[in-house]
Amino acid sequence: MRTQIILFLLNISCFSFIISTTSKSSNFLPRSSSIDVEDSSTNHLISNDKTFICGFYTLNDTTNAYYFGIWFTNSKERTLVWIANRKKPVNGHGSRLTLRKDGALVLTDLDGSLVWQTNTSSVENHKLISKASPNILNHGYYSLFFDNDNVLKMVYDGPEYSSIYWPNPDYTIWQNGRTNYNSTRVAIFDNNGTLVSSDRLRFSASDNGFGVKRRLTMDYDGNLRLYSLNNMSRLWTITWQAVIKQCGIHGLCGRNGICVYTPQPKCSCPPYHKPYSSTNWSKGCKPKFARNCNDSQFLKLPHVDYYGFDLNYTQNTSFDACRNLCLKDCQCQAFKHVVREGVWVCYTKSDLFNGYRAEDNLYLRIPSSEQELGPKIILNVSRLSCGGGENPETLMLNKTYRDTSNQSFKWVYVYSFVGAIGAIEVIIFVTSLIFLFRKHGISASFEEWYRTISSHFRSFSYNELKSATNKFRQVLGSGGFGAVYKGVLADERVIAVKKLENIVQGEEEFWAEVSTFGRINHMNLARMWGFCSEAKHRLLVYEYVENGSLDKHYVIVDDNVGDEEEMLELRSFVKFAKEKMQNGGISWVDDLMDMRLEGKFSKNQAAKMIEIGILCVEDDRNKRPTMESVAQVLAECKDETLHNMPNNI
Incomplete structure (x- = not known):
């Protein structure tokens, strides 16, 4: 057809x-x-x-x-x-x-x-x-x-x-x-x-x-x-x-390449690999070794996976059995051994394309002669500039490995520099603590400070939040994008977990909220302690605020947690107000104000507040004014109104 x-x-x-x-x-x-x-x-x-x-x-x-x-x-x-x-x-x-x-x-x-x-x-x-x-x-x-x-x-x-x-x-x-x-x-x-x-x-x-x-x-x-x-x-x-997270697009980083967020999407190479081209990452990475089926070991790549090309899928198998399954197959370049729905599963892979950061670990097949213990895994990283001439950067992962290239001696200077900086930071840190102890002693404020820095904003696993909320049993409230559940973390912090259900429409809002509120710490805002982005699951983790209903505390953080008939009314009001404003002048204000005021209000002030309010609820966040500009406009509007206000108001 x-x-x-x-x-x-x-x-x-x-x-x-x-x-x-x-x-x-x-x-x-x-x-x-x-x-x-x-x-x-x-x-x-x-x-x-x-x-x-x-x-x-x-x-x-x-x-x-x-x-x-x-x-x-x-x-x-x-x-x-x-x-x-x-x-x-x-x-x-x-x-x-x-x-x-x-x-x-x-x-x-x-x-x-x-x-x-x-x-x-x-x-x-x-x-x-x-x-x-x-x-x-x-x-x-x-x-x-x-x-x-x-x-x-x-x-x-x-x-x-x-x-x-x-x-x-x-x-x-x-x-x-x-x-x-x-x-x-x-x-x-x-x-x-x-x-x-x-x-x-x-x-x-x-x-x-x-x-x-x-x-x-x-x-x-x-x-x-x-x-x-x-x-x-x-x-x-x-x-x-169409695609919010660019690493979800196949082919960006080529064979063996891994797409990572730092926070912008970048391409990287796994250990013992180097890019074919520093200006065209779609060509991928090539190994620095010759493959040998009879002389193989496996290198653990933490939180890395490649999409597709599964040679084998075996359930109820041990780690050693999975490893041997890959060793016996010359086509196998890597394997992973993970739990799926309570069962250990083995995947073996014939080719490594579309690499990305994941919750699971991958075991990369390399010759035995190449693997040596040393400082860290070093991944060559470059922005996805699609033809830009940037030099590859480096991204460190927490795994032992020593690069055996001819320029390895240069790392002595790097490690010496990093060590010196670290020593200076430790000295400053300890000196600050001594000063605090002498002046105040070990007080409750110090314990609270330590608790804060040790429980900083981070990514949670889905199973961790599932366990903390007792399988999402206690519902605190619900709204247009999902429900909010009460839970307790392993460190005994009480949390409120917002579980997003409509992620197809809410993906952009999810990452916007993570990037914005993860950096905010204010006494009048419920603090965000982390998030979960795993497979199809999207969850936001906040501190739990005692006393009163949840929407009284969370309305500042997210207007999606509340009554939906309210959201519809708000949208209807905005649409109606926009239609009225197109007529020009300020005569439309009377149609939008509460009749119980009996006309006793400043039309200029009301018009300005309505206009600002409509801008603040624009669907496109780029069109919304900053709070600084809103405060400035309202202050100017107030001063102007006070000078021109009738006596009966």
């Missing part, structure tokens, strides 16, 4: 304005005429609404390679949306685009050879394919397409393997919120910034509404993103993206 992905149809719209527009010569190409590549700087075709431009262009003025395509008129940098000769650039001399008498557009090269032409009888392209890199227009390894099961997916199709990574391959179609019952295979992106597809996928731009120029792009790094054009700055802003 024919597959359709209706995202822009820019080729159709471009060709229609070329033929039909007659108002200006720059907007019209008569039949039997052409556009020559030599006139590329001045001879363009502009759409009726001035949104798009068709013409020849080159990526680099120093080359003689030209393309014919469509780009946005008002963006600061040329933003391409369609290319006729993506794989085959034409000569900068003698090439031309011709509109024949029969209505066909034809692109020819210097020697007159046919490079591209329109063909209305052909089937549409079934895939939306990424670029190879920011500056290379050739096809990349990522594409968006309808699969045979009628579900819209993204796939990494590289030189060594192919792998679907969106929607989450660990979940079923239904768990991902999709359906495979509809075989029409259509995705429609409308002018309001909303996409709806036949597999029940639906999303909207954060600035949803008519009148904004947008583009939905399969980017070179494998993420599907929705961009909106700011007419003032002429720059593009991301208003939606």
Whole structure:
């Protein structure tokens, strides 16, 4: 059945304005005429609404390679949306685009050879394919397409393997919120910034509404993103993206590579490996040793795993049996021995792709002669710059290992420097403690201080929180994103655990709350002590506040914990207020104020407070004002109102 992905149809719209527009010569190409590549700087075709431009262009003025395509008129940098000769650039001399008498557009090269032409009888392209890199227009390894099961997916199709990574391959179609019952295979992106597809996928731009120029792009790094054009700055802003955590995209770090967050996503190499290229991490890492099936040992990689390529899956097996299973198979490059639903399970892996930080440990197969004890595992790390020329950085993990490269002597200076710094810190720390003891003695405040630094913000495992809450039995409250449970940690701290249920919509909110409140410590805020991000589980851990109902204490931290009919009322009020404000003036204020006030209030002050309140509940956090600016505006509003306030108020 024919597959359709209706995202822009820019080729159709471009060709229609070329033929039909007659108002200006720059907007019209008569039949039997052409556009020559030599006139590329001045001879363009502009759409009726001035949104798009068709013409020849080159990526680099120093080359003689030209393309014919469509780009946005008002963006600061040329933003391409369609290319006729993506794989085959034409000569900068003698090439031309011709509109024949029969209505066909034809692109020819210097020697007159046919490079591209329109063909209305052909089937549409079934895939939306990424670029190879920011500056290379050739096809990349990522594409968006309808699969045979009628579900819209993204796939990494590289030189060594192919792998679907969106929607989450660990979940079923239904768990991902999709359906495979509809075989029409259509995705429609409308002018309001909303996409709806036949597999029940639906999303909207954060600035949803008519009148904004947008583009939905399969980017070179494998993420599907929705961009909106700011007419003032002429720059593009991301208003939606398919994959929130970039390390979930396959193929980023190549064979043997590991994607880690520091906190930005970066690529790394495991021990005894080095990158093929420091500027292109998609090529992965190569071992510094020759593989030998008859001379093998295993190196423990803490909290590392690789997706897929399982050779064997064995239940109820010991660690030694799992290890021997890998040793006997020459294809096995690593194994892991983990508990799944109370049962020990053995996985052996034939290839190591799509590495990531995980809760489990992985055991890497290396020759016996390579493993020696020493300071630490050192992973070469580089930002996912996709072509940037940064030098690899280093990331330390807590495991013994000594690098045997020729430059190992340089580490003597590094360790000496680190040791000196550590000694200075210890001296300062001990001196501070002695001063405290002499002045105050060992008091309750010291015990509280020690308790605080020893129980700092951290990541919890799901089993740890499950045990602490007695399998989530005591419910303290519930809201739009899930319920809150009471629990007690092993160190006897009483906690409130918020368990997010609607993680498909709440993933971005989860990481935003973790990054924000994990750094806050205020007497009027319930302190966040940590979080859990494990498989599909997302939980937030707060201190438990005694006395009173939970929502009285947590409303400051998260407005999602509360009554949902209240959330609906708030949304309805905001929508109603926005409609009233569009009328201009401040006469709309009367319709929004409580009638019991009998008009005894300052309209200017009320209008300003309502406007600020609406800004504070914007869906896009970037549009919300800071508390500093809110306080300043309210203070100015108050001062102005006091001078102009009627006597009866």
